[in-house]
Amino acid sequence: xxxxxxxxxxxxxxxxxxxxxxxxxxxxxxxxxxxxxxxxxxxxxxxxxxxxxxxxxxxxxxxxxxxxxxxxxxxxxxxxxxxxxxxxxxxxxxxxxxxxxxxxxxxxxxxxxxxxxxxxxxxxxxxxxxxxxxxxxxxxxxxxxxxxxxxxxxxx
Amino acid sequence: xxxxxxxxxxxxxxxxxxxxxxxxxxxxxxxxxxxxxxxxxxxxxxxxxxxxxxxxxxxxxxxxxxxxxxxxxxxxxxxxxxxxxxxxxxxxxxxxxxxxxxxxxxxxxxxxxxxxxxxxxxxxxxxxxxxxxxxxxxxxxxxxxxxxxxxxxxxx
Amino acid sequence: xxxxxxxxxxxxxxxxxxxxxxxxxxxxxxxxxxxxxxxxxxxxxxxxxxxxxxxxxxxxxxxxxxxxxxxxxxxxxxxxxxxxxxxxxxxxxxxxxxxxxxxxxxxxxxxxxxxxxxxxxxxxxxxxxxxxxxxxxxxxxxxxxxxxxxxxxxxx
Amino acid sequence: xxxxxxxxxxxxxxxxxxxxxxxxxxxxxxxxxxxxxxxxxxxxxxxxxxxxxxxxxxxxxxxxxxxxxxxxxxxxxxxxxxxxxxxxxxxxxxxxxxxxxxxxxxxxxxxxxxxxxxxxxxxxxxxxxxxxxxxxxxxxxxxxxxxxxxxxxxxx
Amino acid sequence: xxxxxxxxxxxxxxxxxxxxxxxxxxxxxxxxxxxxxxxxxxxxxxxxxxxxxxxxxxxxxxxxxxxxxxxxxxxxxxxxxxxxxxxxxxxxxxxxxxxxxxxxxxxxxxxxxxxxxxxxxxxxxxxxxxxxxxxxxxxxxxxxxxxxxxxxxxxx
Numbered sequence: 220x221x222x223x224x225x226x227x228x229x230x231x232x233x234x235x236x237x238x239x240x241x242x243x244x245x246x247x248x249x250x251x252x253x254x255x256x257x258x259x260x261x262x263x264x265x266x267x268x269x270x271x272x273x274x275x276x277x278x279x280x281x282x283x284x285x286x287x288x289x290x291x292x293x294x295x296x297x298x299x300x301x302x303x304x305x306x307x308x309x310x311x312x313x314x315x316x317x318x319x320x321x322x323x324x325x326x327x328x329x330x331x332x333x334x335x336x337x338x339x340x341x342x343x344x345x346x347x348x349x350x351x352x353x354x355x356x357x358x359x360x361x362x363x364x365x366x367x368x369x370x371x372x373x374x375x
Numbered sequence: 376x377x378x379x380x381x382x383x384x385x386x387x388x389x390x391x392x393x394x395x396x397x398x399x400x401x402x403x404x405x406x407x408x409x410x411x412x413x414x415x416x417x418x419x420x421x422x423x424x425x426x427x428x429x430x431x432x433x434x435x436x437x438x439x440x441x442x443x444x445x446x447x448x449x450x451x452x453x454x455x456x457x458x459x460x461x462x463x464x465x466x467x468x469x470x471x472x473x474x475x476x477x478x479x480x481x482x483x484x485x486x487x488x489x490x491x492x493x494x495x496x497x498x499x500x501x502x503x504x505x506x507x508x509x510x511x512x513x514x515x516x517x518x519x520x521x522x523x524x525x526x527x528x529x530x531x
Numbered sequence: 532x533x534x535x536x537x538x539x540x541x542x543x544x545x546x547x548x549x550x551x552x553x554x555x556x557x558x559x560x561x562x563x564x565x566x567x568x569x570x571x572x573x574x575x576x577x578x579x580x581x582x583x584x585x586x587x588x589x590x591x592x593x594x595x596x597x598x599x600x601x602x603x604x605x606x607x608x609x610x611x612x613x614x615x616x617x618x619x620x621x622x623x624x625x626x627x628x629x630x631x632x633x634x635x636x637x638x639x640x641x642x643x644x645x646x647x648x649x650x651x652x653x654x655x656x657x658x659x660x661x662x663x664x665x666x667x668x669x670x671x672x673x674x675x676x677x678x679x680x681x682x683x684x685x686x687x
Numbered sequence: 688x689x690x691x692x693x694x695x696x697x698x699x700x701x702x703x704x705x706x707x708x709x710x711x712x713x714x715x716x717x718x719x720x721x722x723x724x725x726x727x728x729x730x731x732x733x734x735x736x737x738x739x740x741x742x743x744x745x746x747x748x749x750x751x752x753x754x755x756x757x758x759x760x761x762x763x764x765x766x767x768x769x770x771x772x773x774x775x776x777x778x779x780x781x782x783x784x785x786x787x788x789x790x791x792x793x794x795x796x797x798x799x800x801x802x803x804x805x806x807x808x809x810x811x812x813x814x815x816x817x818x819x820x821x822x823x824x825x826x827x828x829x830x831x832x833x834x835x836x837x838x839x840x841x842x843x
Numbered sequence: 844x845x846x847x848x849x850x851x852x853x854x855x856x857x858x859x860x861x862x863x864x865x866x867x868x869x870x871x872x873x874x875x876x877x878x879x880x881x882x883x884x885x886x887x888x889x890x891x892x893x894x895x896x897x898x899x900x901x902x903x904x905x906x907x908x909x910x911x912x913x914x915x916x917x918x919x920x921x922x923x924x925x926x927x928x929x930x931x932x933x934x935x936x937x938x939x940x941x942x943x944x945x946x947x948x949x950x951x952x953x954x955x956x957x958x959x960x961x962x963x964x965x966x967x968x969x970x971x972x973x974x975x976x977x978x979x980x981x982x983x984x985x986x987x988x989x990x991x992x993x994x995x996x997x998x999x
Binding site: 383384385386387388389390391392393410411412413414417418420421422424425429446449450453454457460461466480481482483486487490501526 | 690704730748751760763767768770771772774775778779781782784786808811815819822823826827828829831832837838839840841842
């Protein structure tokens with residue numbers, strides 16, 4: 220039985236963690252989910268590291284919604300840097316799922332983008348854990364999460 | 376008995392540490408507070424780490440007020456990065472409470488924002504330690520500290 | 532028998548990993564390749580570190596294609612920082628091969644640049660492992676990967 | 688007997704280390720000073736860490752003068768980041784004293800600012816080591832080093 | 844017998860490593876040089892760390908020439924950050940010698956600047972290892988490498 224950690228924030232404007240967990244259930248079996256929620260993005264790195272080291276998760280999905288202001292962009296950068304450090308200190312993958320509040324008009328469109336990206340990265344996490352060969356098969360395919368895939372480009 | 380560390384700065388223009396400590400007392404019992412003050416934001420990361428490793432605090436609240444100048448923004452970024460590193464090195468949460476001096480007109484308005492954010496993050500720290508299920512319940516609710524909550528957005 | 536790790540992304544728009552592996556085979560013998568693919572650039576650092584520490588690779592080639600948007604530039608910076616950290620934590624070289632999507636018009640030109648840089652850095656990796664004296668001989672020669680070499684400048 | 692490390696640079700345009708050491712002597716007794724000088728700001732972090740780990744200093748004062756050019760600002764950011772890391776790796780405070788060359792007109796005014804900030808942070812270092820309660824008493828008082836203190840703001 | 848590591852790049856447009864080594868020979872005796880060359884700046888940090896940890900160098904000189912493009916400035920920042928980390932992880936100095944390609948017109952002038960800075964920092968490395976008191980004597984003297992020294996400023 221594998222363990223998948225899911226950690227999201229109270230700052231976000233949709234329940235990204237719930238979307239990820241729901242999608243994981245569609246992916247298959249053989250795992251349990253452990254969920255945490257923290258106030259903001261900058262609390263994600265240590266929460267993810269604790270899920271790996273204390274709760275023995277095999278992989279973690281860390282979800283957040285950086286706000287519109289310049290200071291929020293800086294926060295997102297700090298959080299991302301911390302998530303990479305947490306991975307290096309644990310030798311475990313943490314799939315970062317960030318949707319910037321200004322990626323789409325605030326409302327239905329943004330909510331759908333957040334939902335879709337959360338779900339598609341949940342599938343990535345599942346595949347990294349159970350079917351890594353699917354990722355190798357998709358190398359260079361121009362895949363995107365939340366948006367349409369842009370596809371490969373050709374040399375000729 | 377849990378221990379909550381509180382560290383703030385002499386650079387700040389209100390006593391943010393006192394506000395946080397006062398609010399913690401309203402939250403409940405079962406903990407003691409250990410307080411430190413350092414000159415500026417960049418002294419916060421190691422002070423917080425010492426509170427965790429030397430004073431055995433279970434969680435730390437680190438409060439600061441970045442100034443208005445570009446160099447102050449850089450300092451805030453460095454301090455935030457350090458606070459995330461301190462968390463990763465200790466596997467303990469450190470709740471960062473920063474109010475930028477230019478978030479509100481200097482005077483009563485800024486002071487109230489600083490007071491309010493300090494208090495609301497004190498509640499977050501208390502909940503993370505004693506009632507983590509409250510955070511999970513609030514996942515994606517668009518909570519803010521110091522300002523009004525912006526709330527969730529809907530997909531339909 | 533040496534081990535060379537190759538890790539690339541599903542975000543990229545050509546199969547950079549395949550290009551690197553094909554070129555390695557042209558370089559010589561005495562090594563095996565272990566390949567991984569991850570969703571995006573920020574997943575590369577820990578994947579490279581795991582190739583070194585868990586799969587015992589002697590060197591790793593990490594390939595990615597940062598997108599055009601400002602947020603993609605930030606991601607590339609975070610990934611690069613993480614790749615340097617992964618090297619420092621393992622005392623092994625990780626050759627970063629990034630081609631920014633806006634370095635050339637999207638289409639044949641970009642694809643060729645990505646292919647060429649992937650191949651030329653594969654040769655660098657091979658030389659670092661088997662013929663480090665080739666690099667010393669080329670110190671200060673203004674070598675470039677993917678573009679024409681610019682050459683040395685003279686003091687007189 | 689406590690040990691206070693002082694490290695400054697040959698890049699700086701006044702002898703900041705000498706100013707700090709002179710002021711420390713005014714503060715009181717019970718400590719010895721160990722002094723180092725390095726070429727530039729980016730050499731400060733490891734020099735400070737060596738003072739703590741090899742020379743057993745209890746606290747370090749690290750002084751530098753970032754130049755006027757954009758590249759100098761980047762250097763200052765890198766040095767500050769390194770000084771915070773050095774603190775986190777040693778659990779000791781390192782008081783950073785940076786005066787940017789463009790904070791005041793080059794000449795008497797800049798020299799006086801550098802002298803004053805070096806001295807005032809020397810007092811901070813002394814207090815952190817011997818009288819931490821002085822810092823707590825000054826929490827939120829809007830203290831500045833080199834400039835006039837700006838003071839607290841009121842909520843009413 | 845001390846060991847001085849020298850590492851430079853094939854990206855650079857003059858052989859900076861050779862210049863540094865030649866100057867070291869003018870400085871005195873009592874040391875041997877170990878030389879490495881890597882493709883680019885971002886390969887310098889781990890190369891320097893390996894020189895210290897695997898080859899037992901007492902100090903390392905790391906030389907590079909960041910290019911003109913914005914992405915090159917980011918690379919330089921990442922490399923510098925990594926070089927500081929490498930120092931903190933080893934408690935050894937690594938003297939960074941970077942000349943930005945746009946510091947002087949490409950040609951004779953740039954080549955001379957690169958040569959001069961490489962040589963002057965080689966002297967710094969020698970002094971840090973064998974004559975640290977020379978650096979203390981020059982604290983605050985406004986020394987520059989490659990350019991004319993700007994000198995001290997006076998308070999009166």
